[in-house]
Amino acid sequence: MRAFQFKAATSPKDATGTGTDTVFIAGGTNVIDLMKLDVVKPARLVDLGPLSFRGIALDSTGLRIGALEKMADVAEDPRVAKEYPVISQALLKSASAQIRNMASMGGNLMQRTRCGYFRDTVSPCNKRVPGSGCPALEGENRMHAIFGVSDSCCATHPSDLAVALVALDSVLKLQGPQGIREVKLEDFYLLPENTPDREHDISPGEIITEIFVPGKEWARRSGYLKIRDRESYEFALTSAAVALDLDGSTIRDARIAVGGVGTKPWSLPVVAEALKGKAANREVFAAAAEQATEGARTLSQNGFKVPLLKRTLVRVLCEVGGVA
Amino acid sequence: MHCRNDDTQGEPSPDKGRSSRRHFLSQLAALSASLTIAAPAARAASSKERSRPETPDPEQPESLVDIVLKVNGQEKPLKVDSRVTVLDAVRDRLNMSGTKKGCDHGACGACTVLIDGKRVLSCLTLAVMAQGKEITTIEGLAHGDELHPVQAAFVSCDGFQCGYCTPGQIMSAVGCIYEGHTRSDSEIREFMSGNICRCGAYPNIVQAIKQAAPQMKRAVS
Numbered sequence: 001m002r003a004f005q006f007k008a009a010t011s012p013k014d015a016t017g018t019g020t021d022t023v024f025i026a027g028g029t030n031v032i033d034l035m036k037l038d039v040v041k042p043a044r045l046v047d048l049g050p051l052s053f054r055g056i057a058l059d060s061t062g063l064r065i066g067a068l069e070k071m072a073d074v075a076e077d078p079r080v081a082k083e084y085p086v087i088s089q090a091l092l093k094s095a096s097a098q099i100r101n102m103a104s105m106g107g108n109l110m111q112r113t114r115c116g117y118f119r120d121t122v123s124p125c126n127k128r129v130p131g132s133g134c135p136a137l138e139g140e141n142r143m144h145a146i147f148g149v150s151d152s153c154c155a156t157h158p159s160d161l162a163v164a165l166v167a168l169d170s171v172l173k174l175q176g177p178q179g180i181r182e183v184k185l186e187d188f189y190l191l192p193e194n195t196p197d198r199e200h201d202i203s204p205g206e207i208i209t210e211i212f213v214p215g216k217e218w219a220r221r222s223g224y225l226k227i228r229d230r231e232s233y234e235f236a237l238t239s240a241a242v243a244l245d246l247d248g249s250t251i252r253d254a255r256i257a258v259g260g261v262g263t264k265p266w267s268l269p270v271v272a273e274a275l276k277g278k279a280a281n282r283e284v285f286a287a288a289a290e291q292a293t294e295g296a297r298t299l300s301q302n303g304f305k306v307p308l309l310k311r312t313l314v315r316v317l318c319e320v321g322g323v324a
Numbered sequence: 325m326h327c328r329n330d331d332t333q334g335e336p337s338p339d340k341g342r343s344s345r346r347h348f349l350s351q352l353a354a355l356s357a358s359l360t361i362a363a364p365a366a367r368a369a370s371s372k373e374r375s376r377p378e379t380p381d382p383e384q385p386e387s388l389v390d391i392v393l394k395v396n397g398q399e400k401p402l403k404v405d406s407r408v409t410v411l412d413a414v415r416d417r418l419n420m421s422g423t424k425k426g427c428d429h430g431a432c433g434a435c436t437v438l439i440d441g442k443r444v445l446s447c448l449t450l451a452v453m454a455q456g457k458e459i460t461t462i463e464g465l466a467h468g469d470e471l472h473p474v475q476a477a478f479v480s481c482d483g484f485q486c487g488y489c490t491p492g493q494i495m496s497a498v499g500c501i502y503e504g505h506t507r508s509d510s511e512i513r514e515f516m517s518g519n520i521c522r523c524g525a526y527p528n529i530v531q532a533i534k535q536a537a538p539q540m541k542r543a544v545s
Contacts (some may be wrong), residue, residue, distance in 0.1 A: 003387045006406035006452050025453070032409070032448045033429050045406070047453055072442075076503075096518020097503070098433060098496065101442040102449070232517035 001035050008047040015046055016176050016205045024048050024207060026068055026104035029095070030111040038121050039112075039128060053106075053209045058083060062215035067106030067208040071161070072097070074105060084213060086222035086241045090164035093226045096233045106208035108161045109172070109185070110200065114235055115155035116140060126152045127196040134196075142301035143235070146309075148263035149297045153196030156260060157189065158235055163259035164224055166267050167241035170213045176206030185211075189264035196263075218243035218255055225316035226259070227308060236260030238309045240316045244280070251275045251284075251321075256313070258292070261305055268292055271313065280321040282314065289313040391455050395420070396464030402451070410454050411435045411446035414461055422462035422491045426520070433519035436492040436499075437461050443499025462491035465498070474498050477536035478529070485523035493519045497533045498540075506537040 009015045015024060023042035025031050026049060034040040054066035058079050065074055074080055075091035094100065094108070117123040117135050124132035136144055136154050144154040162185065170185045188201050202208075213219065222243035228234040239259035245252040254272040257265055274288035289310040296306055318324075387406045392399050395414060402417055411428075414420045414437075426434030428447045435447040438460040465472035474497050477483070484490040496519045500506060505515035512530050521529065 001407045004406060005387060006389065006450070008453075025450075028450065028453065029430055029445070029448050032450065036429060049453065096433065097500065097505070097515050098436055098443050098445045098518045099430060101499075102444045232514050 002038070002041050004035075004042050005044045006047070007044065008050050010050060012051060012175055012207070012209075015048060015051070015207050018044065018046055018205050020204045022046055022204075026107040027070070027099075027102040029099050029103045030107065034112060034119075037119055039119060048104075048106075048207060053207075056080065058215070060215060063087075063213040065105055065211045065213075067210055068104050070101060071095075071103050071105060071108060072100040075100065082220075083215070084168065084219050084222065086164045086167060086219075086224045086243060087161070087213070089224040090160040090226075090239075090241060093224060093239075094160045105161070105211060108159055109165075109188075109208065109211075111159055112199075113155035114158050115144065118155055127155060127192070127199075130195070130197045137299065140301070141299040143237070143260075144299055144302055145263045146261050146293070146296040146298050146302060146305050147258075147266045148191050149299070150192045150194065150196070150263075152194050153192035153263060154299060155192070155196070155263060156235075157262060157264050159265065160224065160226060160236065160239060160259055162189070162265040163239055163257045164222075164241040165211065165213065166265040167243055167255045167257035168213050168219055168222070169216070169255065170211055172208050173210035173212065174202065174206050175209045176203055178203070180209075182212075186265070186267055192263050216243075216245070216253075218245040218253055221246060221320060222255075223316055223320040225312055225319070227312050238305055238312045240309070240312045242313070242316050242320050244275075244317075244320055246280060246321070249280050251278055251280050258309060258313070261296075261309055270294070275317075280317075281323055282318060285314045285317040285321070285323070286310075289317070389452055391452055393418075393451060393454060393459060394457065395459045396461060397458075404451050406450065406452050408451045409447055410437065410439075410449040410451050410459060413451040414446065414459070420461055420463050423495075424488055424491055426489065426492070431520075432489070432492075433496055434489050434492040436495040436519065438495060438499060441502065443496050460495075462495060465494070472498070473539035474501070474532070474536040477532040477539075481528045481532035481535060482525075483528045483532040484521075484525050489519060489521045489523075493521065493529055497529070497536065500533060501537045501540050506533055509534070 021043035023045055025045050025047050031040055053068045056077050057064045063084055071091050075088050081088040117125045118127050123135055126134050134153055145156045166186045171182050172185055172188055174181050183201055190198055224241045226236045226239040228237055236259050238261055241257045243255040254275045256272045257267040270291050271288045274291055278284045292310055292313055293306045388403055389406055390403050392401050400418055411425055414423055423437055423446055424434040426432035430445045430448045435445055436443050437446045440457050474494050478494055500515050505511050509530050512533050
């Protein structure tokens with residue numbers, strides 16, 4: 001690891017007054033790993049831990065989570081598990097118990113891709129060294145994306161939490177040198193296009209301070225299914241977050257996002273729209289899931305994700321919709 | 325459910341276990357020293373370099389910081405490079421080698437310690453960020469010669485083979501029991517999935533945790 005200056009932030013200004021050579025650290029589970037790999041090389045490391053962006057608050061408008069809350073604490077909060085089960089389930093299927101005790105909610109949303117070429121500084125990678133190329137497009141791409149793929153990058157976004165939060169129309173609160181602003185989480189993540197090194201709608205010195213999840217009808221009947229090579233402590237091959245608002249057995253409204261398949265957490269409004277007004281049953285779910293992979297761009301090793309994603313969707317829709 | 329060697333439950337005999345292990349290790353050290361005099365470079369590469377903290381960059385003297393780590397109840401003042409992890413600080417600066425370095429990237433769990441009572445990965449925790457917190461390592465579990473219930477259960481259930489992952493498994497198990505995630509075998513397996521055992525001692529580790537959990541609850545209440 002290269003040397004850096006360390007500073008513990010004592011006020012938000014300590015963080016927001018910093019420049020492009022500064023990296024923020026909260027739990028450290030991703031950034032220390034990447035610094036050891038020499039992928040992330042900050043001149044300054046600013047610890048956000050002492051700041052006060054904490055708390056889990058629910059009211060009739062929704063759920064507010066301080067960005068520095070630990071993944072484990074949010075996952076185990078009984079109010080979150082009851083009112084926003086998809087968030088709790090996605091968190092508990094993330095990483096390991098130790099990492100969930102360390103990692104912050106905001107940091108989870110900022111975690112970098114697990115693409116092996118990105119993490120290996122000997123390989124070219126447009127995300128790490130713009131213009132150097134993308135070996136994954138023709139190389140080892142079994143774990144890579146089928147949505148949002150460009151000729152520059154096909155790296156999968158790794159966060160389960162982000163998939164659940166995108167499904168629920170969540171909004172981030174950001175604080176920076178220019179003040180406070182809000183951005184829809186789905187728009188916070190940028191498509192790789194020709195600039196895969198730009199991953200987020202965030203400026204130097206800006207930090208995530210809060211996550212807001214609207215308290216809509218569909219949030220309470222929601223769930224997360226994650227399919228992996230091994231049953232625990234592994235990133236997704238495919239995953240799906242679904243939320244259903246049912247009137248009896250009729251689907252009034254739905255929200256769907258999928259993971260393990262996109263260069264960003266991928267929402268599927270077409271599938272959600274196909275469910276509206278229909279009866280909640282396996283045939284309806286299967287017909288809607290057929291539309292999930294329209295526009296997918298598969299690579300040499302990840303074509304299996306197309307049928308796997310459809311089956312993932314049908315299974316979690318049946319579970320959440322109470323269909324045997 | 326109790327594991328085999330239940331007779332050790334009433335009066336665990338850590339001294340016996342420890343002295344024989346010590347004896348074995350000292351013999352091994354003597355043997356390895358005699359073998360590696362001819363190949364000092366190989367010895368350095370195989371055993372020392374992996375766990376040595378990064379040396380400070382002379383051009384970056386400001387990266388050296390004075391800190392105090394509270395480890396197993398004792399305050400330890402240290403001057404460390406800001407890159408030093410809790411893992412390297414306890415192993416190489418405080419000479420507590422119980423905490424093990426496995427992958428050094430947060431993938432294996434061998435370095436698990438408790439910080440403020442929560443199980444975390446010491447390889448991904450900077451020492452400068454652990455100031456003012458209570459760090460508990462495997463050395464801090466036993467009361468003198470009396471093993472912690474989880475340590476005793478790992479012995480009686482044979483929850484290890486080579487033993488390298490064991491300190492991390494035990495610290496993680498203590499955290500798992502504190503968290504209350506021991507209601508079934510599958511729950512234990514899920515919440516212990518961050519600790520990899522290449523020997524595959526998993527079934528006995530699950531048995532050890534099932535055995536220790538009620539004992540820990542009794543000790544707390």
